[in-house]
Amino acid sequence: MISTVALLLCGPAALLGTAILAAAASRHAAATRLVYGAALVISAALLVTVAGHLAGNPGEVSAITLPLGLPWTGARFRLDGLSAFFLVVVNLGGAITSLYGLGYGRHESAPHRVLPFYPAFLAGMNLVVLANDAFSFLLSWEFMSLASWALVMAHHRDEANRRAGTIYLVMASFGTMALLLAFGLLAGPAGTYAFDAMRTAHPDRFAAGAVLVLMLLGAGSKAGLVPLHAWLPLAHPAAPSHVSALMSGIMTKVAIYGFIRVVFDLLGEPAWWSGIAVLLIGGVTAVLGILHALMEKDLKRLLAYSTIENIGVIFASLGLALAFKANAMPSAAALAFTAALFHVLNHSFFKSLLFFGAGAVLSATGERDMEKLGGLIHRLPVTSFVFLVGCVSISALPPFNGFASEWLVFQAILLSPELPQWGLKVIVPAVGGMLALSAALAAACFVKAFGITFLGRARSAAVERAHEVDRWSLAAMAVLATFCLLAGILPGFVIDGLSPVTLSLIGDRMPVQMAEPWLSIVPIAESRSSYNGLLVFVFIAISASLAAFFIHRFASHALRRGIAWGCGFADAVPAAQYTAVSFAQPIRRVFGGFAFRARETVEMPAPGALEPARLKVDMHDVTWEIFYQPITGAIDFATERLNHLQFLTIRRYLTLVFLYLVILLLVLALWP
Amino acid sequence: MAVIFDLAVQGAQMLSVLLLAPLLIGFVRKVKARLVRRQGPSVIQPYRDLVRLMRKEVVLADNASWLFRVTPYLIFAATWVAAALVPTFATGLEFSWAADLIVIVALLGSARFFQALAGMDVGTSFGGIGASREVMIASLAEPAMLLIVFSLALVAGATQLSTVAAFMGSPQVGLRVSLGMSLIALVMVAVAENARIPVDNPATHLELTMVHEAMILEYSGRHLAMIELASFLKLLLYMSLISCVFLPWGLESAATGPRSLAIGAAAYLGKLAVLAILLAVFETAVAKMRVFRVPDFLGAALMLALLGTLLLFVSRSL
Numbered sequence: 001m002i003s004t005v006a007l008l009l010c011g012p013a014a015l016l017g018t019a020i021l022a023a024a025a026s027r028h029a030a031a032t033r034l035v036y037g038a039a040l041v042i043s044a045a046l047l048v049t050v051a052g053h054l055a056g057n058p059g060e061v062s063a064i065t066l067p068l069g070l071p072w073t074g075a076r077f078r079l080d081g082l083s084a085f086f087l088v089v090v091n092l093g094g095a096i097t098s099l100y101g102l103g104y105g106r107h108e109s110a111p112h113r114v115l116p117f118y119p120a121f122l123a124g125m126n127l128v129v130l131a132n133d134a135f136s137f138l139l140s141w142e143f144m145s146l147a148s149w150a151l152v153m154a155h156h157r158d159e160a161n162r163r164a165g166t167i168y169l170v171m172a173s174f175g176t177m178a179l180l181l182a183f184g185l186l187a188g189p190a191g192t193y194a195f196d197a198m199r200t201a202h203p204d205r206f207a208a209g210a211v212l213v214l215m216l217l218g219a220g221s222k223a224g225l226v227p228l229h230a231w232l233p234l235a236h237p238a239a240p241s242h243v244s245a246l247m248s249g250i251m252t253k254v255a256i257y258g259f260i261r262v263v264f265d266l267l268g269e270p271a272w273w274s275g276i277a278v279l280l281i282g283g284v285t286a287v288l289g290i291l292h293a294l295m296e297k298d299l300k301r302l303l304a305y306s307t308i309e310n311i312g313v314i315f316a317s318l319g320l321a322l323a324f325k326a327n328a329m330p331s332a333a334a335l336a337f338t339a340a341l342f343h344v345l346n347h348s349f350f351k352s353l354l355f356f357g358a359g360a361v362l363s364a365t366g367e368r369d370m371e372k373l374g375g376l377i378h379r380l381p382v383t384s385f386v387f388l389v390g391c392v393s394i395s396a397l398p399p400f401n402g403f404a405s406e407w408l409v410f411q412a413i414l415l416s417p418e419l420p421q422w423g424l425k426v427i428v429p430a431v432g433g434m435l436a437l438s439a440a441l442a443a444a445c446f447v448k449a450f451g452i453t454f455l456g457r458a459r460s461a462a463v464e465r466a467h468e469v470d471r472w473s474l475a476a477m478a479v480l481a482t483f484c485l486l487a488g489i490l491p492g493f494v495i496d497g498l499s500p501v502t503l504s505l506i507g508d509r510m511p512v513q514m515a516e517p518w519l520s521i522v523p524i525a526e527s528r529s530s531y532n533g534l535l536v537f538v539f540i541a542i543s544a545s546l547a548a549f550f551i552h553r554f555a556s557h558a559l560r561r562g563i564a565w566g567c568g569f570a571d572a573v574p575a576a577q578y579t580a581v582s583f584a585q586p587i588r589r590v591f592g593g594f595a596f597r598a599r600e601t602v603e604m605p606a607p608g609a610l611e612p613a614r615l616k617v618d619m620h621d622v623t624w625e626i627f628y629q630p631i632t633g634a635i636d637f638a639t640e641r642l643n644h645l646q647f648l649t650i651r652r653y654l655t656l657v658f659l660y661l662v663i664l665l666l667v668l669a670l671w672p
Numbered sequence: 673m674a675v676i677f678d679l680a681v682q683g684a685q686m687l688s689v690l691l692l693a694p695l696l697i698g699f700v701r702k703v704k705a706r707l708v709r710r711q712g713p714s715v716i717q718p719y720r721d722l723v724r725l726m727r728k729e730v731v732l733a734d735n736a737s738w739l740f741r742v743t744p745y746l747i748f749a750a751t752w753v754a755a756a757l758v759p760t761f762a763t764g765l766e767f768s769w770a771a772d773l774i775v776i777v778a779l780l781g782s783a784r785f786f787q788a789l790a791g792m793d794v795g796t797s798f799g800g801i802g803a804s805r806e807v808m809i810a811s812l813a814e815p816a817m818l819l820i821v822f823s824l825a826l827v828a829g830a831t832q833l834s835t836v837a838a839f840m841g842s843p844q845v846g847l848r849v850s851l852g853m854s855l856i857a858l859v860m861v862a863v864a865e866n867a868r869i870p871v872d873n874p875a876t877h878l879e880l881t882m883v884h885e886a887m888i889l890e891y892s893g894r895h896l897a898m899i900e901l902a903s904f905l906k907l908l909l910y911m912s913l914i915s916c917v918f919l920p921w922g923l924e925s926a927a928t929g930p931r932s933l934a935i936g937a938a939a940y941l942g943k944l945a946v947l948a949i950l951l952a953v954f955e956t957a958v959a960k961m962r963v964f965r966v967p968d969f970l971g972a973a974l975m976l977a978l979l980g981t982l983l984l985f986v987s988r989s990l
Contacts, residue, residue, distance in 0.1 A: 374795065377737045388739075397782040398775055410774055410818070414825050417985050429981045432822060433974075436815035443781060443814075444807035447788045451803065456795030457735055518770075526769055528830040535770040536753065536779070544749035547898065551726070551745075555894045558729030564794045565733075565889060578792065578800025586808035590967040 004053050005062045005079040008087070008130060011046040015039065015123035019116050026112035032105040035115045039122060040098035046126065047091040050084050058084070058500035063196075069135055073193050078132035081500040082265065085341060086129045086257040089348050093250040094122045096476050100356050101242045103472030107363045113154040114240055121147035121246065125254050134183035134193045138176065141258070145172040145222075148251060151243045152235045164234035171221050171231040178218030179258070182211045186266055195266060202268040212274050215262050216281065222255035224308045225315060226285040227623040232308060233292070237300035237368070241359025244300060248307040249352035253344050256314060263322070264337075264505045272421050275323025279316050279427055283434035286312030288623070290441040291595045294448065294587055295619065297580040299358045299368045302449055303351065306394065309438055310347045314340050316431055317409050320416065321506070323424050330508030332415040335523050338498050338510050339408035345494065346401040346487060350393040353480035357387035360473055361453060364466040370449070370580040375458040379466040382474050384454045389481040391450045393488065395443040399537035401487035404521070406439060407531055408495075411523045441587070448583045457574040489533040491521050581617075588617075596620055675766075681926045681933070682766040686756040689912075693755075693904035694718035696911070696948055703952035718904065722897050730893035733794040743790040744891070744898035747783045751902040754779040755909040759916045761936035762926040763834040772831040773821045777814065780865070780909075783902065784810055791887035802886030805963055809871065809883065812970035813864045816857055819977035823854045824917060826984040833916065834925075841920035850987075853980035855918050860973035862910040864966070866903070869955045871966050883963070908944075915943040 018038045025031050053060070061080045068075040079087075101118070108114055124144030131137035149172065153165040185207050186198045203211065221228035236247045263270065289308030296302040317340035324333035360383045361376060362368050377384040393400035413435075416428040458464050468474075487494055492513030499509040513521050520532035563570065592598030596619040603614045648656075698715035705712020732740070754776045757768060771779070784806065791803035825831040827848065828839035839845065864871040867884035876882050882889075888899050916923060922939025924932040961969065 375735065377739060377793075378735070381738075392782070392785065395781075395785060396778065397785055398771075398778050403775075403778055407774055407778075410822075411831070414822060414831065417826060422986075425985045426982065429819075429822065429978065429985050432981070433815060433819055433978050436818035437811070439818075440781075440811045440814035443785055444811050447785060447792075447803065447807050451789055451792035455737070455739070455789060455793045456800075520770065527832060527835045529772045529774075529825075529832055530769045531772060531775055532770040535767065536775065539753045539767070539770070540746075540749045543752050544745045547748050547752075548745050551894050551898070555726035555897070556729055558893075560729055560731050561734055562731050563734060564796050565798075566796060567798065570796075574795065576797065577795045578797060578804060583792075583800065583804040586805055586963075587811060589964060590808060590812070 003062045003064060004049065004060075005064045005077050005130065007049055008046060008079060008126075009064070009066075009077060011042050011049075011091075012123035012126045012130075014042050015119040015126070018042070019118075019120040019123070022119065023116035026115045031115055032108070032111050033102060035119060036098045036101040036105055039119050040095055040102070042119075043091045043095035043098060043122065047088065047095060050079075050087045050091065053079065054084055054088075054497070054500075059504065063132060069139065073133060073135050075136040076132035076194055076196075077130045077136070078195070079130065081504045082257070082260060083129045085498065085501050086253065087126065089253050089345060090122075090125045090129060090250055093246065093348050093352055094125075096352065096479055097242050097246050097250075099479070100245070100359070100473050100476035103470035103474075103476075104240075104242050104356075104359055104363060106470070108240060110154060113156075114151060114243070117147045117150040117154075118243065121151060121243070125250060128254050129257055132195045134187060134195070134198075137195075137258075138180060138183065141179065142176055144251065144254065145176065148235075148239070148243070148247055151239045151247075154240060154243075155238070158238075160234075161238040164231070164238040168231045168235040171228065175218045175221035175228075178214045178221070182214035182218060182262065185211050185214070186262070195261075198266045199268075205271065208267055208271065209274070211267055212263060212270075212277070215259055216277070219255045219259035219262075220281070220315075223252045223259070223311045223315075224285075224289075225281055225311065226288050226308065227627045229285070229289070229308050230621075230624055230628060233296075233301050233304040236304040236307070237298065241300070241355055241362055244304070244359070245352040245355035248304060248355060249348045252307060252311055253348055256311070256318075256344060259315075260318070260505070263318075264325075270322045270326045272323060272326040272424065275319050275326060276423050276427050278319030278322055279431045280319075282312045282314070282316030282319055283431035284312070285309070286316065286438040287434050287441070288312075288595065290438045290445055291587075291591055292621075294441060294445045294584050295592075295596065297370050299361065299370050299373075299449065299453060300355070302370075302445070303354050303358060306442065306445060307347075307351055309442060310343065310351070310394075312438065313406070313409065313435060314343050314347070316435060317343065317412065319431075320409075320412050320428070323416070323419060323428075324412075325506060327419055327421075329415075329418065330506055331510075331524075332412065332418070333506045334502040334508045334510050335408065335415065336412035337502050337506055338495055339405055339412055341498050341501060342408060342491070342494055343405040346393070346405050346484075349480050349483045349487065350390045350402060353386065353390040353477055353484065354394065356473060356477045356480070357383055357390060360469040360477070364469055365460075365462045367460065367462055370452045372460040373453045373458075373463055374456040374574065374577065375454070375463060376466065377454045379463065380454075380468050382468060383477065384450075386474075386477040386481040387454065388450055389484055391446040393484040395446045396439045397443065399485075399488050399533040399540070401484050401491070404488050404491040404531070404533055406435075408521075408523065409435065411529055414529075415524075444587060448580060452578075452580045452583060456577050459574050459577070485537075489537045490519060491531075491533055492516065492519055495521060588619075592619065595622065597622060678766040678926065681762065682756075685760060685762075685765055686752070689755045689760060689905060689908055690752065690901075692944070693901065693908040694722060696908050696944060697904045699945070700907075700948045700952050703949055704956055707952060707956045718900075722901060725892075725897035725900070726894050728893045730895055733796075733890055736794055736890070739786075740790050740793040740890075741895070743786045744895040744902075746786050748898045748902045748905075750779045750783040750786075751905045751909070754783075755905045755912070757833070758909055758912045759833055759837050759923060760912050761923075761940045762933055763837050763916075763923060764925040764927060765834075768834045769832065773824065773833050773836070774818070774831055776833070776909075776913075777817050777821060780906065781810070781814060783906075787887055787899070790891075794890045796890070798886045798889045802883055802889070805883045806887055809864055809966055809970065812967060812974055813861050816970060816974040816977045817861050817865075819974065819981050820854045820858050820861065823850050823977065823980040823984055826981065827851060833913075837916045837920050837923055838925070840917055841923060850980035850983045851918075853976045853983075855914075857973040857977040857980070858914060858917075860969065860976075862914065863954075864970055864973075866907045866910060868951065870958045870961045871969065873960050911944055911947045912940075915940065915947060919943050
C-alpha cells in the first residue's frame with residue numbers, strides 16, 4: 001500500500017514533467033491548451049487525494065524520506081492536518097486558475113515565457129507545503145520564488161516590469177536568508193535539519209524570540225507584511241493576470257503556512273509577548289494596505305494592496321491565537337486560529353476571483369488603469385456580476401464569506417479581556433479598532449474599484465469596443481463566486497473541517513458546528529453570539545422578492561428612459577465624471593495626512609491670465625522613504641567611496657596588502 | 673402551538689417596524705416644524721408621499737444598468753431584515769439568534785455599499801460626490817459603531833442583542849463610564865448614519881450640500897419609494913437600538929406572554945416619542961457643519977468608543 005504522501009508527491013513530479021515538456025514545446029500552437037489542461041488535471045487529482053485523506057482519517061500523519069538532495073540529509077516529506085488544509089488551498093486555487101488559463105492564456109503574447117514556469121510554480125508551492133526538513137523546505141521555497149519571478153518577468157520589455165522583477169528578486173533573497181537563519185537557530189549546534197527533530201528540541205527563550213523575528217522577516221516579506229511589502233504591489237500586477245491571482249491568492253498563503261509551521265508547530269510553547277508583536281504588525285499592515293489600495297488607480301495594483309490588508313487581518317488573528325495559546329486559553333486560541341485559517345481560505349477565493357475579473361477587463365479592453373475604464377457593466381455583464389460578488393465578499397458584507405471569517409475574528413477579540421498581561425490588554429482593543437477601520441475602508445475601496453471600472457459612462461474608446469470574455473474564464477470566475485457564497489452561508493462546514501488542524505496545533509477545537517440547529521455558527525454559546533448566514537441570506541432574498549412582488553402587483557409599472565439630471569448643466573464629456581482619484585479625495589483628506597504625508601496645492605493663474613488653475617497632489621510612500629531609501633542610500637554611498645579602490649597604482653595596492661597583513665598579525669597576536 | 677405564537681410575534685415585529693417607520697419620520701418633522709412655529713405637514717404625510725411615489729412613473733437615465741434597478745430592493749431588504757432583528761417591544765424573538773449586533777451593523781453596511789454603487793451607476797458628478805462622501809463618512813462611522821458593539825459586548829458578555837438588552841435591564845449593570853461614552857458615541861454615529869443635521873441635511877434643496885440625497889438624485893417613482901422607506905426604517909432601527917440598550921425598561925422576553933408584550937409595546941412607543949422629540953430639538957438647535965468637519969465629529973465618536981472599550985479591557989483586572 002503506497003502512502004498518501006508518496007501519492008501526493010507524484011503531483012509535483014508530474015507538474016515538473018509538464019514544465020519540462022512545456023519548455024521544449026512552448027512555441028507549439030496547442031501548447032497553451034495542453035499545459036493548462038495538464039495542470040488542471042494534476043491539481044484536481046491532488047485535490048481529490050487530499051480530500052479523500054481528510055474525509056477518511058483527517059488526524060492521520062503520513063511521512064516519507066526520499067534519497068534526494070544532500071547525501072547526508074535526504075529529503076523528508078510529510079502530510080498532516082495543517083499541510084492537508086494548505087494543500088487544499090493551493091490545489092483548489094491551482095485547478096481553478098488553470099481552468100481560467102485555458103481561456104485567458106490564449107491572449108498571451110509570449111506564451112513561451114509563461115508556459116514552462118506556470119506548472120513549475122504550482123509544483124514549488126505544493127512541495128513547500130509537503131516538506132518536512134529545512135533543506136527541502138528552503139529548496140522548494142526558493143524554487144517557488146524563482147518560478148514566480150520568471151513569471152513576473154514574462155513581459156520583461158516593459159521597464160516597470162523589469163524594476164518590479166529586480167525588487168522582487170532582492171526581497172525574495174532577503175526573505176530566504178532570514179528563513180535560513182531561522183532554521184539554523186532551530187537546528188541548533190547539532191544541525192538537526194529534520195522538522196521532527198526540531199519539534200522535540202525546544203530552543204531557549206532568546207533563540208525562540210530570534211526565530212520569531214526571523215520568521216516575521218522571512219515569511220512576512222513573502223506574505224507582504226508592512227514594511228516588507230514594497231515588492232508586492234509591483235510584482236503581483238506585473239505578471240499575467242492568472243499568475244497574479246496565484247501569487248496574491250495562493251503564494252501569500254504558502255508564506256503563511258511557513259509562518260504557522262515554524263511558530264505554532266516547531267517552536268513549541270510561545271511567549272506572551274510574541275502575540276503582541278504579531279498583533280501589532282498585523283493591525284498596522286491591514287490599515288496601511290487598504291489605505292494604499294484606496295489611493296490606487298491601477299486595478300491590479302489596487303487588488304495587490306488589498307492583499308496586504310487581508311494578510312494583515314490573518315496575521316492579527318494569528319497573533320491573537322498566539323497570545324491565547326501562551327496564556328493556556330486553548331478554546332479561545334482555537335477560535336482565533338480557526339478564524340485565521342478560514343480567512344486564508346476565503347481570501348484565496350475572492351482574491352483569485354477579483355484578479356480573474358481584472359484579467360478579463362484587461363483582455364477585453366487592454367486597460368488596467370481605472371481612469372480609462374467605466375461602464376463595463378453593459379459590455380461585460382457576466383464578468384461584472386461575478387466581480388461584484390467578489391467585491392461584496394472581500395468587503396466583509398453578509399451573507400458572503402468574508403464576513404463570516406471577520407465575524408469570527410471579532411468574536412475572538414471579544415474574548416481577550418481575560419488575558420492577564422497589561423500589554424495585551426491595551427494592544428488588543430487598539431488592534432480591534434484597526435481591524436474595524438480596515439473593514440470599513442475595504443468596503444470604500446471596493447465601492448471605488450467596482451464603481452469606477454464597471455459603472456458610469458465609458459471613459460475611453462477601448463471600453464466601447466469591449467466584448468464578454470471566453471467561457472473558460474467565465475466558468476472559473478463563476479465557480480469561485482459560488483464558493484464565496486457557499487462558504488458564507490455554510491460556514492459551519494468549513495469550521496468543522498478545520499478542527500483537525502486546530503486540534504493538532506492548539507490542542508483544542510471549536511465546538512462542533514454542524515450539530516447546531518438551522519446550520520448557524522455558535523463559537524461559544526448561543527446566548528453569547530451566533531450567526532446564521534443561511535438564514536440571513538434567505539431572509540434578504542425573501543424580503544427583497546416580497547418587496548418586488550408587492551411593488552409590481554400594486555405600484556405603477558410605467559418606466560421612461562431619459563437623460564440624466566445634470567442640474568441644468570450636463571457633463572459634456574465622460575472624462576468629467578468622478579474618477580478613481582476624485583472618489584478617494586475625501587478619504588485622502590482624512591487619512592492621507594499621516595499615512596502618505598499628502599499635500600494638496602492649488603496653482604492659481606495670475607489675474608487675467610487664461611490658463612486653467614491646477615490642483616497638485618503630493619503623496620509619499622512613507623515606508624519606502626523610512627525603511628528602503630536609507631538602505632539604498634547607504635549602499636550607494638559605500639559603493640561610491642569604495643569605487644576609488646579600483647583605480648589605485650600598484651604601489652598603493654601593495655601598501656594596502658601589507659597594511660592588511662600587519663593588522664591581521666596584530667589581531668592574531670593580541671587574541672587571548 | 674408555541675412555535676406558531678413565536679412566529680406570529682416575529683411577523684408582528686417585522687410588520688410593525690415597517691408600518692411605524694414612516695410615522696416616526698412624520699412625527700419628527702412635525703415636532704421640528706412646531707419648534708420653529710410652523711404648522712408643518714400632518715404626521716401621516718410620509719405615508720402619502722410613499723403612495724404618491726409608488727403611483728408615479730420611473731424615469732431612468734439612458735445608461736442606467738440592471739444594478740440601478742435592483743439596488744432599491746436590496747437596500748430595502750437588508751435594512752428591513754436588520755430592523756426586524758433589533759428588539760422593539762420584546763426580546764428573544766424566533767429569529768433573533770440568526771444574527772447578532774455585528775451582523776446588524778454589517779447588514780447596514782451592505783445596504784450602504786449598494787447605495788453608493790447605485791449613486792455611481794449613471795455617471796453624473798452628483799452621484800459620484802454623494803458616493804465618495806458617503807463612503808468617507810462610513811469609513812469612520814462603521815469602526816466607531818463596531819467599537820461601541822465591543823463595549824456593549826464586554827459589559828454584557830455577549831454580542832447577542834436579546835442578551836445585551838436583558839443584561840442592561842437587570843440590576844447588575846450599575847453605573848459605568850464606558851457605557852456613558854458608548855451612549856454618546858452611539859448617538860453621534862446614529863446622527864451621521866441617518867444623514868441628519870449636523871452631518872447632512874435631509875431637507876436641503878442644494879445638490880452640492882447633500883450627501884445621502886445626492887447619491888439617490890437619479891431615483892424616481894417606486895424605486896425612490898423603496899429607498900425612502902429604507903431610510904425611514906434605518907432611523908427607526910437606530911432609535912430601537914438606543915432604546916433597547918440604554919432604555920430597557922418594560923422590555924421582556926417574548927416567551928412571558930401577551931400581557932408583558934402589551935406593556936412592552938406601550939413602553940416602546942413612549943420611548944420612540946421621547947427620542948423623536950430629542951432628535952427634533954437637537955436638529956433645530958444646531959447648524960449643519962461643513963463636510964470636512966464631519967471627520968472631526970466622527971473621529972471624536974471613534975475615539976470615545978475606543979476609550980470606552982479600552983477602559984473595559986483594563987478594568988477587568990482591577
